[in-house]
Amino acid sequence: MSADTCGGQSELDKRGAREIEGAQGPRGAEQGMQLRICHLYPELMSTYGDRGNVIALERRAEWSGMRVRTDEVSVGDALPEDCDFYFIGGGQDLAQGTVAEDLCREKAGALRRVWDAGAVIFSICGGYQLLGRAYRDAHGGLLEGIGILDVETVARPGRLIGDVVARSALEGSEGKTLVGFENHGGRTYLGPEARPLARVVRGAGNNGGDGTEGAVQGTCYGTYLHGAMLPKNPWLADHLLRRALARRHSSFELPSLDDSLEERLHASRTAIR
């Protein structure tokens, strides 16, 4: 992969920021708490409805009485370093080359700093691959990732496509399940520093061989479950929200939300065969 030109941002599509007031006022959450989200490459890495994860976190924080600020950051923009939660989704191949170059050249240092400082980084599919150490394409070419996650990806013919059900491998969340849909050509292998996010019960996961799905290293998370996986797995949304807030708030309590609809959906997807 190589990228020639970056930038050329349209007038219509400049970096945006939006702020939302908590609709129901503080309710258990600390007075004046704000969640700061950074959505990386929203227009380039958004092929499969991945932005649903940002929507989910925004709404759930808002329903918990928090204020939310979301910065949308793209090619050529500086990475804001004061956010609690950084999100990067998957994109089409053409976009992914552009993003890989911008990420390595412009943002790798800042992203590593915020990760060291305890901010949560959540990545999906192509974004997950780029956070790893390397990506070997189908022709043997090597694309260096930014190496926050100790994982390596190898492209192989034949895409892994279909529904996934996986059992959580996160400490403290044993017994929980993750449901979602995967569609990827890359096979990802975990190094000793990274731990799997989950173990597949159905579907291929990281590489279709070792039964692992996703990766976790400190507060950095990667997964192949694309689209809006957080609304279908509200327990993981809350897990990430807690860890993201813990960076700037020593004590707080998340109110429990009415997740009956989300849980019905989750149950319907664990039941598929």
Next chain:
Amino acid sequence: MSSSRREQPPVGEPKRRLGFGLGALVGAGRAAGALSRVLGRGAGSTIPGKLVVAVAPGALASLASRIPGGVLLVSGTNGKTTTTRMIVAAAGRAGLAPATNPAGANLLSGLATGLLAGPGWKADLGLLEVDEAVLPLAVPRLRPKALVLTNLFRDQLDRYGELDTLGEKWREALAAAERIPALAVNADDPLLATVGQAFPGTLNFGLRDARHDLGRLPHASDSQYCRTCRAHLDYRRVYLGHLGEYACTACGWRPPALDLWGEEVELMGARAVALTVRTEEESVRVEVDAPGLYSAYNVLAAAAGCRLLGIPLAALAGGLADMRSAFGRGGSMSVRGRHVFPLLAKNPTGFDEVMRTVLQEEQRLFLLICLNDRIADGRDVSWIWDVDFERLAGRCAGIVASGTRALDLAVRLKYAGLQADIVEVGSDIPAMLERAIDLVPDGGTLFAVVTYTALHEVRGALRAGHERSAALGPRA
């Protein structure tokens, strides 16, 4: 429901020849179609074609070569069926007898069925819609005389793959063609403009109406990058998804000038659209009983197809009027004194545009939204998170969520801030349709926004309900 879309496109053509003639095959194929209709297996739509394609792989080429006026293909993500029907209507007005495929039967077997059925054997020309993934296989087999490309939007990524890859496959298939067809492309789509530029004499069509500028690219827009230098394109106007007026400020690439364009587009709520279609030589005002800017784009694609075939635009205007009387206004149906409008929305841009259309209606909306994940819909429903359902906030009087993935849909609507508007969630489409109709006051309107296979279920249930209420008198 048509079963045609379940068929996987064949990879290669087996090298074998069978000894009996095409005439016998055609007879056998037609007999199989009739048998399948009698047995009630589907509408019999692609059985004859399946048989012919399976028994004699070269048959498609033979069938196409026998049509004196040649074959025109229509392909792209959205608007294939409607565009093809419009060209068929125009051809009828021009005194031609076209062979065409049944709606949605657009894989190889459906194409063969189209060339066999109706006036197929005696047709003047073939007018066929082709699945976008099948187009590279259809071009060498059918050797089309003309090809209309409508648009490329993200749709069923688990099946079609990525847009850039698909665009490249199209370009390769055309470049390798023994006879490169006369090409018409929607040049408001940057990817299609690029494909069109690779071939001399391409007819470029698009829209030119500043009043319908969205002002910004919606979230679900796809091909917004320059194919020459990969920079973000600079949009002067955005009409629909990534369709609009644009140029690359980084490398100076710009799309070709339009040869045929639409102006003075008048959107008449969810019922109809009128526009003026212009070329350097001709100009005609047309009205079509289908809503939204996407219908205006369908008219332009049909007009471009007519130009390639030498059919005058006046015949298209007449053909569109014929379609109106044949299908009834906007395709609505009356059930127990309520109007029900089924509206197909099968991908993010389709959904966004259908919402833009129904939001033009003055009243607070009653909506039935159906999301199915059958193979013809795509098994992956993640794309609903790319739809801007948020814009329905404050405009709904009641929403019923249905389809095989009703729960996914309901969760999406909840996170769009519409939870208070959701009246019921259930997978049983006919039951939920009844429930939704019950919400609507007498004389009111229900918009049923549905995915591909759900459209068949809703239409079936509506027909049954319509017949029931007709049998019971005017107000059952």
